[in-house]
Amino acid sequence: MSANSEIKLDDGPKLGLLAKKVKGHQGMIIGSLIVFSVIAVALLAPLLAPHDPYQQDLMKRLVPPVWDDRGSWEHIFGTDHLGRDYLSRLIYGARISLLIGIGAALISGLIGTIMGVLAGYFGGRVDMVVTFMITVRLSMPVVLVALAVVAIVGGSLQVVITVLGLLLWDRFAVVMRSSTLQIRSMDYVAAAQAVGCSVSRVLMTEVMPNVVNNLIVITTIEIAHAIILEAALSFLGLGVQPPLPSWGLMVSEGKDMMLFESWLITIPGVALFLLVLAINLMGDGVRDITAPENRN
Amino acid sequence: MSNCVLDVKNLSVKIPLAGGVLHAVDNISLSVAKGETLCIVGESGCGKSLTSLAIMDLLPKKAIRKVDTLKLGGTSIANFSEKDMSSIRGNKMGMIFQEPMTSLNPAFTVENQMVETLARHQSVTGSKARELAVNMLEKVGITPAEQRLKQYPHQLSGGLRQRVMIAMTLLCEPELIIADEPTTALDVTIQAQILDLLRQLQNDFDVGLIFITHDLGVVANIADRVAVMYAGQIVEEGTVFEIFDKPTHPYTRGLLRCIPVPGKIKRGEPLGSIPGMVPSLIGTMDACRFEGRWDDASDRKFKQKKQKIRPLCLKDRIFEVEGDAGHIVRFCCDECLKKSNLNIMTANG
Amino acid sequence: MLFYTIKRFGLASLVALTVSFISFGLLYLSSDPAIAMAGETASDADIEAIRKLYGFDRPILVQYLDWLMRAMSGDLGKSYYFRTDVSALIGERLPTTMMLGVSAISFAIIFSVPLGVAAAIRPNSIIDRVALFLSVMGQALPSFWFALMLIVLLSVNLRLLPTSGSDSWLHFVMPTVVLGYYAAPAIMRLTRTGMLEVLSTDYIRTARAKGLQPAIVLFKHALRNAIIPVVSLAAVQFGFMLGGSIVVETIFALHGAGFLAWESITRNDLPTVQGLILVFSLFYIVLTFLADLLNAWLDPRIRIN
Numbered sequence: 001m002s003a004n005s006e007i008k009l010d011d012g013p014k015l016g017l018l019a020k021k022v023k024g025h026q027g028m029i030i031g032s033l034i035v036f037s038v039i040a041v042a043l044l045a046p047l048l049a050p051h052d053p054y055q056q057d058l059m060k061r062l063v064p065p066v067w068d069d070r071g072s073w074e075h076i077f078g079t080d081h082l083g084r085d086y087l088s089r090l091i092y093g094a095r096i097s098l099l100i101g102i103g104a105a106l107i108s109g110l111i112g113t114i115m116g117v118l119a120g121y122f123g124g125r126v127d128m129v130v131t132f133m134i135t136v137r138l139s140m141p142v143v144l145v146a147l148a149v150v151a152i153v154g155g156s157l158q159v160v161i162t163v164l165g166l167l168l169w170d171r172f173a174v175v176m177r178s179s180t181l182q183i184r185s186m187d188y189v190a191a192a193q194a195v196g197c198s199v200s201r202v203l204m205t206e207v208m209p210n211v212v213n214n215l216i217v218i219t220t221i222e223i224a225h226a227i228i229l230e231a232a233l234s235f236l237g238l239g240v241q242p243p244l245p246s247w248g249l250m251v252s253e254g255k256d257m258m259l260f261e262s263w264l265i266t267i268p269g270v271a272l273f274l275l276v277l278a279i280n281l282m283g284d285g286v287r288d289i290t291a292p293e294n295r296n
Numbered sequence: 297m298s299n300c301v302l303d304v305k306n307l308s309v310k311i312p313l314a315g316g317v318l319h320a321v322d323n324i325s326l327s328v329a330k331g332e333t334l335c336i337v338g339e340s341g342c343g344k345s346l347t348s349l350a351i352m353d354l355l356p357k358k359a360i361r362k363v364d365t366l367k368l369g370g371t372s373i374a375n376f377s378e379k380d381m382s383s384i385r386g387n388k389m390g391m392i393f394q395e396p397m398t399s400l401n402p403a404f405t406v407e408n409q410m411v412e413t414l415a416r417h418q419s420v421t422g423s424k425a426r427e428l429a430v431n432m433l434e435k436v437g438i439t440p441a442e443q444r445l446k447q448y449p450h451q452l453s454g455g456l457r458q459r460v461m462i463a464m465t466l467l468c469e470p471e472l473i474i475a476d477e478p479t480t481a482l483d484v485t486i487q488a489q490i491l492d493l494l495r496q497l498q499n500d501f502d503v504g505l506i507f508i509t510h511d512l513g514v515v516a517n518i519a520d521r522v523a524v525m526y527a528g529q530i531v532e533e534g535t536v537f538e539i540f541d542k543p544t545h546p547y548t549r550g551l552l553r554c555i556p557v558p559g560k561i562k563r564g565e566p567l568g569s570i571p572g573m574v575p576s577l578i579g580t581m582d583a584c585r586f587e588g589r590w591d592d593a594s595d596r597k598f599k600q601k602k603q604k605i606r607p608l609c610l611k612d613r614i615f616e617v618e619g620d621a622g623h624i625v626r627f628c629c630d631e632c633l634k635k636s637n638l639n640i641m642t643a644n645g
Numbered sequence: 646m647l648f649y650t651i652k653r654f655g656l657a658s659l660v661a662l663t664v665s666f667i668s669f670g671l672l673y674l675s676s677d678p679a680i681a682m683a684g685e686t687a688s689d690a691d692i693e694a695i696r697k698l699y700g701f702d703r704p705i706l707v708q709y710l711d712w713l714m715r716a717m718s719g720d721l722g723k724s725y726y727f728r729t730d731v732s733a734l735i736g737e738r739l740p741t742t743m744m745l746g747v748s749a750i751s752f753a754i755i756f757s758v759p760l761g762v763a764a765a766i767r768p769n770s771i772i773d774r775v776a777l778f779l780s781v782m783g784q785a786l787p788s789f790w791f792a793l794m795l796i797v798l799l800s801v802n803l804r805l806l807p808t809s810g811s812d813s814w815l816h817f818v819m820p821t822v823v824l825g826y827y828a829a830p831a832i833m834r835l836t837r838t839g840m841l842e843v844l845s846t847d848y849i850r851t852a853r854a855k856g857l858q859p860a861i862v863l864f865k866h867a868l869r870n871a872i873i874p875v876v877s878l879a880a881v882q883f884g885f886m887l888g889g890s891i892v893v894e895t896i897f898a899l900h901g902a903g904f905l906a907w908e909s910i911t912r913n914d915l916p917t918v919q920g921l922i923l924v925f926s927l928f929y930i931v932l933t934f935l936a937d938l939l940n941a942w943l944d945p946r947i948r949i950n
Contacts, residue, residue: 027781135656136663139933141925143888144906148672148918151910228787232892235789236907248789255793259801269790277785284781354853378859385856393854398847402946403869412865413855448945464855 028285034278042094049088050076053245057083065263078263080253086263089245090271096246097227097275100161104226105219107165112172113215119173120180130173137170146229150238160239164226171218179211213287220283224276231272247272301471301504302328302351302389305365309343309350311358316579320346320359322528323612328472328504333495335515335536336508337551338525341574344508347525348474351506352391353381369471387417389472390465395481396457400449406433407445410464417468432463435500436493455486462493466501474506479514491518512555516540524548527585527628528577534623544603544617544625546590546636553594568594585628590635604639615640649941657934661927665716668922669709677701678915716923722916726909731920735902739924742894742901746886748817749825754879757829761836762868765844776837780830788889792823792896809898820897824889828882835878839871846870873943880936884929 041048057079064071065078065086077086119130146163153159231248233239240246242253247268254264309321321343328334336344349355351366353376366374368388373381385391393399401409410429414420420428426445433441436459449457458478465473475494479487495518498505507518515522519536524547532545543549550570572588605615605625613633617623618641627633633640672678679696680687687695696702700711715722721731764776799806799819806818843849844867852866890903898904902921909917941947 132660132663136660136667139660139664139926139929140668141888141922141929143891144910144918144922144925145668145671147891147906147910148922151913152672224785231787232789236892236895238910248787251790251793258793258797262797265790265793269787269794272787272790273785276787277781280781280785352854354850382853382856382858385854387856391854393847393851395847399851401848401852401866401870403944404866412857412861416855416857416861448949450946451949461851 025285025289027281028289031278031281031283031285034274035282038094038275038278039098041091042098045091045095049085049091050074051085051088053084053088053092054243055084059083062257062261064261065267068263077267078261080250080264081257086250086267089250090247090267093245093247093250093268093271094275096157096240096244097230097272099157100164100230100240101223101227101279103161104164104168104230105223107161108167108169108222108226109172109215109219111166112169112174113176115169116173116176116178117180120177120184123181123184127177130177134170134173137167140167142167143229143232146233147236147238150233155233155238155241157240157244160230160233164229168222168225168229171222172215175214175218176211179214182210217283217287220279220286224279224283227272227276227279299329300327300367301330301332301369302326302506303365303367304351304363307347307350307363307366308361309346309355310360310362311356312360313578319577319581320528321350322581324523324525324528324530326523326530326533328506330471330504331498331502332520333498333505333507333518335519335522336506336525337510337512337515337522339510339574342525343528344525345476348391348476348506348508351474352385352389353378354385354391383417386413386465386470387468388470389474390468390470392458392461392465392473392475392478394477396454396461396478397481399461400457402449405446405448406452406460410445410460410467413464413467428467429463432467433460435466435497436460436463437489438463454482455489458482458486458490459493462490462497466497466503469501470503472504472506474508476508477510478507480509480511487514494518512551524551527574529585529626529628530624531627532623532625534617534620538617538620538623542601542603542617542620542623544605544623544638545627546586546595546632549595550589550591553591583629584631586632602636602638604641606641649947650938653934653937657930661930662713664926664930665713665923666709668926669712669919670705672915672919673705673708712919716920721920721923724909724914724917726912726914726917731916734905734917735920735924738900738902738905740901741899742887742890742903745817745820745824745890745893745899745901746883748821749886750828750879750883752821752825753828753832753882756825757833758836758872758875761833762840762863764833764837765840766863768841773837776833780833783826783830786826788823788827789892789896791826792819792893795819795823796896816897816899820893820899823896824886824893827889828879828885831882832875832878835875836871839874840867843867843871873940876943877936877940880932880939884932887925887928 060075060079061081061083063075063079063083066073066076068078071078075085075087077090079085080089115130115133119127146167149163150159230239230246231251234246234248235252237252240249242249250268251265254261254268258265304327305325306323307321307325308319308323311318311320324347326334326336336347338344346355346359350359350361350363353361353373355361363374366372368384373384376384400406407426407429410432411421411425414425414428429445430441433439433444438444438456438459444452444456444460449460452460461478478494479490482490491514494505494507497503507514509515515536521535522533522539523530524532524539524545526547532539532543532548534542539548540552543552547570550568554568554570556567570589571591575583575585575587604618606618608614608616608624613627613630615625615627615638617625627636677692679692679699679701700708703711712722719732721735723729724731724734727734760772760776760779764770764773767773796819806815809816849862849867852862857866887903890901891906892903893899894901894903895907902924905917906921908914909921
């Protein structure tokens, strides 16, 4: 393309190239480790949590975590304003975040995929309608609508998952639509080709991996998106309701006391941050690994 | 030599890659005089583009340039800082590239891109600059110039864009212009027009021109002198007549053999080619570069006689062709020298 | 260009209408406006009376068209809670949110664009790593938590900034950062990618061959082309900030439209909520529309045929 096109100069010096590859995978490895740990923790919650997350003990309210002078190993992460063990609530809170993230992503993924595939496959007016619906959805203030609906219907785990699932489908639709269009164009290529069998091979080796790769990346994005949204909704009081240990709710409950009992907001906040970060890193890693190296 | 616009001695370009060091350009020397056209011919990958970038100091960051002498109009620019180089680029020496379709910035008008050169190098702005731009556009055959000035690159055809590039390069009246395959991407008819234009402009402006190409037809058309490049080295150099009449290096002979001459080639006869492939230039360069590319049978049928050569620098295997001062040949190794079967004269002749 | 504009405008209007219908239907279908208006302590008879009085017993479509007609002339009804015109209410609160939004997007741009350019000039250098690191961190940070941490750090521990209210510009510093940081990673990445791509083009090589100064090559030639998609992105991100303003204004007690949204939602103040959804959506639509136009205008290849 340019004057130096005679030689490809993408490689840096040997060490740099190696370091870059490792670093790229590094993020994904760390991310995946964290995500799987959180999943494990959520699944094994009854075994891991030292106390019942709903058990109140008004004698032991606002006990600091173990690293503080007044803390103790009985409540490693301290207790909240109702004397409930914070570590246990954190562990069970992981279940909520994951449930919501995965649940909402599943619903929106289903809706978005159906819409996208229909649009890509039928084209014409169906495509126009779907594209229009995507534009309409993109023009709606998600947070505002979610808040309003939850306020009216009443907040709960199921409601939040449903509402988020019904709102976050746009990226799925866009991606599946373009993938389907790509597959469709293969038909015309096939018709033009004398040899017919190569179409399905091309489909399997080129298009499908691309589609799966995109789908995985979008799914991780939307899971993270849903987790953050739920946390924000619960923080504002219009998401999951107490006494459920949603991390967002924990931050909200702790904010009145955040000056002196800062762990109340720090701990669930860090947990949220790490989980979302890990999911993003995993998604980025999957994208980097599967995308460019597929070109063989 | 006040007539000498460009003087290059022992230029090398090395690029460190993941698999080793690429010796892209290996100790080449060349010179261009005022009003003279030097054609650098060679196939893709021989290093001719990198040579031009090396002269302009526009090599990619990782590339390492070594040169003994690099003089532009008598002034050494070998050790110029980037700041100094940028004030002579576009000013004392200019460059025209291969792809006119993408060489102009799509976001600015022709006028904008032409006038900024004048502002940068000669502090000429406003209506005076516009006037100069219009004049130059007319000189390169673009009329109505005023209208074209206001247009954006995407509104012009490939041939027109290349003319604009040429005009832009001439604005500050450089001493040297390097044209890197400027007509390769254009239609044959446009190509002929551009070549005529360049020849004419060279006459008018008395500028030294380095014309890089892989097309021998273009060479025959426009060159005063020719340098044949192969695998990073200049293997033969001389006037255009010497090169076409008395090709001495086996590679040059191979190139000329490949040109099918209507009337001289029989129907059904295979087209000439040079067997083998260009070797990899990565790593130590002790091996012969012309390995496997000999075609003695075809060479014997080739009409041009083999010349006698006289040693100039035995260490680097550089020879001069008997009777042609300035017609130089270079061999990459002793093997090639032997296989070329040339008559080597001694100093006493 | 004109035809393009008209086409986009027509589409935008259609989208606006659809959004307004959906939000209207959504709220009406999920609650009983008569009850919402009457309040929790009203008797059945009162509720029925209100229903008849305000026409809540008419078909949805009729109610919607009625509302739409009035909305088009600027009448968005009366707030149940505040007892004033919704349009006046929103009009009063909107400027604060606008100010916040503008400063937030400016903050994001001023921070991200230079960083993206610097990262592109020296890929894989320290600054590139830092830029990517910040962008990954920024995308994972929940805004409400970030806000609280900033408050603890800057207001309480260091006593640098005020906690809440909107009296002086200092009050806007933390809200600006909290609202703006979320848009920064996307803008930074797009700038970086765009610049990397542009810097390897032939016309940049030409600019260098012309001997233009590095600053001119970078900012006049390269950035001018790389920035085109970034402008669209910034416009869209600006739109998202309205949604984000709900959380930010609530935490920092800024009396803007976002805070109003939270107030009216928690009080089941349907007309206000509907009005806000309409206004927010219109805002997005207008912004996207402008972003499209800007995109087309900035690229001469689109602007001229």
